[in-house]
Amino acid sequence: AQSVAQPEDQVNVAEGNPLTVKCTYSVSGNPYLFWYVQYPNRGLQFLLKYITGDNLVKGSYGFEAEFNKSQTSFHLKKPSALVSDSALYFCAVRDRGNNDMRFGAGTRLTVKP
Amino acid sequence: NAGVMQNPRHLVRRRGQEARLRCSPMKGHSHVYWYRQLPEEGLKFMVYLQKENIIDESGMPKERFSAEFPKEGPSILRIQQVVRGDSAAYFCASSLGQGSSYEQYFGPGTRLTVT
Numbered sequence: 138a139q140s141v142a143q144p145e146d147q148v149n150v151a152e153g154n155p156l157t158v159k160c161t162y163s164v165s166g167n168p169y170l171f172w173y174v175q176y177p178n179r180g181l182q183f184l185l186k187y188i189t190g191d192n193l194v195k196g197s198y199g200f201e202a203e204f205n206k207s208q209t210s211f212h213l214k215k216p217s218a219l220v221s222d223s224a225l226y227f228c229a230v231r232d233r234g235n236n237d238m239r240f241g242a243g244t245r246l247t248v249k250p
Numbered sequence: 251n252a253g254v255m256q257n258p259r260h261l262v263r264r265r266g267q268e269a270r271l272r273c274s275p276m277k278g279h280s281h282v283y284w285y286r287q288l289p290e291e292g293l294k295f296m297v298y299l300q301k302e303n304i305i306d307e308s309g310m311p312k313e314r315f316s317a318e319f320p321k322e323g324p325s326i327l328r329i330q331q332v333v334r335g336d337s338a339a340y341f342c343a344s345s346l347g348q349g350s351s352y353e354q355y356f357g358p359g360t361r362l363t364v365t
Binding site: 179241 | 355
């Protein structure tokens with residue numbers, strides 16, 4: 138079985154401050170982990186993924202995420218938030234060999250000027 | 251290079267009617283996924299198709315829902331005899347390969363409203 142949890146419904150940060158959006162996962166094997174962003178009335182846009190190798194993954198728009206196997210976490214981070222980063226962020230996990238990708242419930246990020 | 255295309259973007263149906271949602275994957279992609287998103291919720295996997303084959307429909311309701319991806323043309327998600335609970339955003343995604351490591355690229359979604 139595979140599942141993913143995003144413990145925060147909402148994250149608020151001030152522009153220029155670092156941001157973290159949390160994600161924890163549960164899989165029976167080795168996971169593939171993904172982050173997507175959704176803007177209002179739009180589809181999801183791929184940000185980054187962890188497959189194997191370096192635990193720190195860099196993605197689009199200055200975002201990065203750190204895979205932590207012992208804590209089963211894959212938190213999304215950005216050193217300096219922009220107002221335009223305000224959106225809904227989804228973490229997703231896929232167990233190797235599975236067709237279905239499990240999404241978290243989403244975290245709404247609001248960056249205030 | 252066009253992304254994943256979905257149409258219509260908005261669809262209104264009365265209870266009991268049929269809804270047909272279309273998805274054209276990114277150029278070169280032959281793997282299509284359908285998801286449903288209820289308001290303020292994450293996406294729920296419905297079905298995974300390759301050309302002319304349903305690979306995994308474990309997330310699809312057993313009745314009234316069907317999907318196809320013909321050799322020519324877009325993938326179709328069909329909902330017969332719609333009910334109010336079918337109101338949701340339906341997203342299609344495509345990927346380049348079959349492996350679990352391939353990221354999926356999403357279309358803009360079709361928002362179905364059942365009145």
